[in-house]
Amino acid sequence: MEYDIKWYRFNPLFVPLTTGVFATIFYFVFKFTPVYNPIKISVYTILILFSSFYWIKEAFEDLVEKKEIGTGILVIAAVIGSIALGLWSEAVFLSVLYGTAEGIEDYTYARTRRSIRSLLKLVPKEARVILNGKEKVIPAKDLKIGEIFIVKPGETVPTDGIIIKGSAHIDESSVTGEFNPVFKDSGDTVFAGTTNTDGLISVRVTSLFQDNTVSKIIELVEKAQEAKSKTQLFIEKFGRIYSPIVLITALVLMIIPHLFGVPHSLWDTRAISFLVAAAPCALIMSTPVTIAAGIGKAGKHGVLVKGGTYLEALGHVKTVLVDKTGTLTLGKMSLVEIIPIKVNKDFLLSVVYSIEKFSNHPIAKALVKEIKPLKHQKFSVSHFKEISGFGVEAEIGGNLFYIGKPENSKDNEAFKEHTNSSFEDGKIIVIVRRDSYVIGILALSDAIRPEARITVEELRSRNIYVAMLTGDNKNSAYRIAAKLGIKDVRANLKPEDKLKIVEEFKHKAGTVAMVGDGINDAPALATADVGIAMGAIGSDVAIEAADVAFMSDNFKNIVFVLDLGEKARQINKQNIVLAITVLAILIPLTLAGLINIPSAVIFHELSELTAVINGVRAGIGT
Ligand code: ADP
C-alpha cells in the first residue's frame, strides 16, 4: 500500500490512536456512571467500526483476492466472538490495539521504504542553462537532452550529462558513497546530485531530470525492498496453512466442551484469547521491515541490493570469489612495451586504437587512452566482435585482426621469438594478429587497488574464504595474489571456466559471492548465489547483470555489504525466535485459562511491535 507519510494524513495510524483515546474515556465513563445499555453498545459499535476501518478492509482484501485467511480474519473472529459473549470493552480494545499495531507497522514500513528518497533532496531543482550564449536559470525538470548547462564550484549537478568544457573534482558521495572527489574532464560523465568542488564545467544533458541516475537508483531500491525474501515467502506459506488451523481449533474449543456440558462461557473466552494469542502477526512481520531497512541503508551508501533474497544470502556467504582485472586492480593499465613484428609501430598502434575503441574492457580502455596522444591513424573498422575472456576481433581493409591474449602455439612462438625472459614478469600480454600472423606484442601493467589488501584481510578475519579467478596469464595473476595474500588463484580462465568454478564452490563451500565488473563476468555473476558488480554507476548493463551493485568501485564495499547481510540475518533470527517463543508461551496459557483476553491482546501486540522496531535496526548505524 502507498501511504502519504505525513502523520496527520496517515490515517491507518491516526484513526486507531484517536479511537483508542475515546475508547479509554468511554470505558471509564461507563464504569463509574450507570448508562443505559443500548447507548453503551452503540458507542462501542461506533468505536469498533472506526478503529477497524483500515485493517478490516485489508483482511477482507486478503480473503477475497488471495483467498487467504490472514491474521486480520483471526482478529475479526475474535472481535465478533467477544461481542457475542457480551464482552464489549474487550472487543473495542482488541480492535483498537490491533489497528494501532498494524498502523505503526505500516507507517514504519512506509517510512523505511521512503528513506531512500532523501537522495532526491540532494538534486537541485534549478539549472543554469546556456541559451544563445547567455546564462539563464530554469527549472531542472525542463532541461532537454542536448542542452548545455554550467555548474559552478560548490554547486550540485542537476541532471546526468557529459562534460564538454572545463574540468573539476566532483564529490560523488551522494550516489556512490565514496568520499574522495573524482577528477572529471571533457568527455567524462557527471551525475545528478553530485557536487562540483572546484572548477567550472559546461555539461551537455544526456538524460532528462526524471530519468537521471539518482531517480533510477531510488526506483530500483524501492522495487528491491518489496521483493520478498525466501524466509518471508516461507513464513507466508506457513501462515496460509497455520491460520485456518487456528480458526478451526478456536471453533472446536467452543463447540466440544459444550457437548460435554461444560459451562459455555469458560471455554468461549479461552477460545477467543487463543485466537488472539495464536495469530502469527509477529512471525509475519519478522522479516519485511528488516529487509526494507537494510536495503534502504545500502542504497544510501551507494550499494544496490536487488531484493531481500540477496540481503539474506549475503548474511550466509562463506566464500568470496574475486575477479582480478578492474576488481582487485585499478584496471587503469599503462602500456609499458610495444613490439611491432614486420610492421611499423605507427600501423600497429593505429590498428589497436581503431579496434579497441569499440570495446568496454578495461584493457581496451587503457590501450585507447595510452595510444590517443601518440601519432596514429584512424582506420575504418567493420565486423567488430568481442570474444569474452580472450579479446576482440574486427576487419580493416579486408584483413581480419585479433587483439587479445595469446591463445595458440603460433602466438606463443612469436612471443618467445620476440621477447626476452624477463618480459612476461607480471605483465598483461596482448597479441595483435593480422589474419594468422602475429604483427605485434603489447605489454601492460596494472596497479593493485589501495584498499584491496586490507579488504582481503578483513574478509579473512570474518572467516570468509577468498579466491581469485582471472582470465589473465598465470604470472600476472600469481604476482598480484601474492601481494594481497590470496592463496587460491585460478588463472587463464575462459568465462565458462569461471562459471564452472563458481558452481564447484557452491557445491562444497556453501553460499558463494562473486565480485566482478559486471560486464565480461556476467555468466559467473549470474551463477553465484550473490553476483556483485563493482563500479556500476552509469552502467545499466552492470546493474542489470548483478544481484548487488556497488555504484563506486571501492572494493571495501564487500565488507560493508557482508556485515549488513549478517546484521539482517541476526535480526531476522531474533525476530523469528521471539515470535515463536511468544506463541509457545501464550497459546498454552490461554488454553489453560491463565490469561484473559486483554492480556493476550497486549502481549501479542507487544511482540509484534518489538519485531518491527528490531527490524528498523537493520537500517541504523554505519
Ligand atoms: P579478468 O578475469 O582478469 O577480468 P577477462 O576474462 O576480462 O579477464 O579477460 C581475460 C584476458 O583476455 C585478459 O587478461 C586479456 O589478456 C584478454 N582480453 C580480454 N578483452 C580484451 C580486449 N578488449 N583487448 C585485449 N585483450 C583482451
Ligand code: MG
Ligand atoms: Mg574482468
